[in-house]
Amino acid sequence: MDAFFVSVELRTRPELLGKPVIVGFPGERSVVLSGSYEARAFGVKSAMPMAVAMRMCPQAVVIEPRHKLYYEVSGQLMAIFESITGLVEPLSVDEAFLDVTGALRRLGPPRGIGELIRRRVTAELGITASVGIAETKFVAKIASTRCKPDGLLLIGPDQTVPYLHSLPVGALWGVGAKTKEVLAKMGISTVADVAATPVSSLKKVLGATGEHVHQLAWGIDPRPVTPVRLEKSIGAEETFATDTDDDALLRRELLRLSHRTAGRLRSSGMVARTVALKLRFADFSTITRSRTVQTPVDSAQLIYAVALQLLESVGTRAMAVRLVGVRAEQLEETARTSLQLSIDRRDDNWRAAEQALDEVARKFGNKSVLPARLMEPENRPGDSTQRPA
Numbered sequence: 001m002d003a004f005f006v007s008v009e010l011r012t013r014p015e016l017l018g019k020p021v022i023v024g025f026p027g028e029r030s031v032v033l034s035g036s037y038e039a040r041a042f043g044v045k046s047a048m049p050m051a052v053a054m055r056m057c058p059q060a061v062v063i064e065p066r067h068k069l070y071y072e073v074s075g076q077l078m079a080i081f082e083s084i085t086g087l088v089e090p091l092s093v094d095e096a097f098l099d100v101t102g103a104l105r106r107l108g109p110p111r112g113i114g115e116l117i118r119r120r121v122t123a124e125l126g127i128t129a130s131v132g133i134a135e136t137k138f139v140a141k142i143a144s145t146r147c148k149p150d151g152l153l154l155i156g157p158d159q160t161v162p163y164l165h166s167l168p169v170g171a172l173w174g175v176g177a178k179t180k181e182v183l184a185k186m187g188i189s190t191v192a193d194v195a196a197t198p199v200s201s202l203k204k205v206l207g208a209t210g211e212h213v214h215q216l217a218w219g220i221d222p223r224p225v226t227p228v229r230l231e232k233s234i235g236a237e238e239t240f241a242t243d244t245d246d247d248a249l250l251r252r253e254l255l256r257l258s259h260r261t262a263g264r265l266r267s268s269g270m271v272a273r274t275v276a277l278k279l280r281f282a283d284f285s286t287i288t289r290s291r292t293v294q295t296p297v298d299s300a301q302l303i304y305a306v307a308l309q310l311l312e313s314v315g316t317r318a319m320a321v322r323l324v325g326v327r328a329e330q331l332e333e334t335a336r337t338s339l340q341l342s343i344d345r346r347d348d349n350w351r352a353a354e355q356a357l358d359e360v361a362r363k364f365g366n367k368s369v370l371p372a373r374l375m376e377p378e379n380r381p382g383d384s385t386q387r388p389a
Helices: 004-010 050-056 067-084 101-107 110-125 137-146 157-164 177-185 191-196 199-206 209-217 247-268 300-314 345-364
Strands: 021-023 061-063 088-092 095-098 131-133 152-154 233-244 270-281 286-297 321-333 383-385
Touching: 004 021, 004 067, 067 088, 067 095, 067 110, 067 247, 095 137, 101 110, 110 131, 110 152, 131 137, 137 152, 137 157, 157 191, 177 199, 191 209, 199 209, 233 247, 233 270, 247 270, 247 300, 247 321, 270 300, 286 300, 286 321, 300 321
Parallel strands: 021 061, 131 152
Antiparallel strands: 088 095, 233 321, 233 383, 270 286, 270 321
16 A cells, blocks of 8 residues: 555545645654655655654644554555455555466456456555565565555566666565675676576575575566455554663553553454563663463453563562563464453453443544543653554
């Protein structure tokens, strides 16, 4: 999708179309989650510190993220893909590989299928998609990137190698900034240069990656599209505006994150057998703790109870906390899981209450009903990240 988080927000903010928009929390230590193409023209990029982005583009409108909404739209998007073909491999909430070989007889040639997908995404979801078409995953990925925004690029078999050899070396998967520096010392700056370099020479400087990069330079990528239907984990984390050693504040944020995580579990039709806690300290050192529960959970109160136990198990902390995170792991589909009633009836009551809150949130918005401890706005963290792992 094109600037996915921003595009979803602009569906209800049409007055911001054509203007620089950034999705992210406005705190100094927050990061950009997504920027409109108008904001990107000023140099704004995802994962950039918000303070830097605002210096580059002070006129940008900042919208606080609504992760639950993005995952709901993502589910609708994947449903469109799966109506085209059963071979769908999600890369993230807004991107996937589709093997359309089996759909050719039913839906026509690849270009027509790509245009069909783009029309349906726009008509049904109100956002735009860019589609890359090729014989391999790697080249299709490059094509989708090169035709953004709102475009389609088909690279046929006979065009693959010439097209790749026209690109800079950074277009290859596995060639990041450090690898580019290493290759530059060898006089390699384009994909064509990589293709012309003996594999043995590349392996000397890049190790096993050298052979992989050389194959990609010739358009060789035998990996099939592998359907992935279940997320491995669901979670949320917060970076504090100021490092804190306040246990009350930590507990409050754990509760907020537990509700965010549980809501995503329920909307995804998942339950978790393991709850994990993540703490990052002022010196950027990070620890994680996890615990497997007897009965799979999708209740915020039950997740919060385990997270508190994990926090207490850390014991005395030598320095202030910069980031706290909660993650639900070992996921299972709710329909396939026997959710036994807890011995303590209150656990099931919590789950029923939270399901009722889901219905309220769907009708009136996520902030319409909150636990009392989360109603006060002070000390709100400045950054939020939440993604499938």
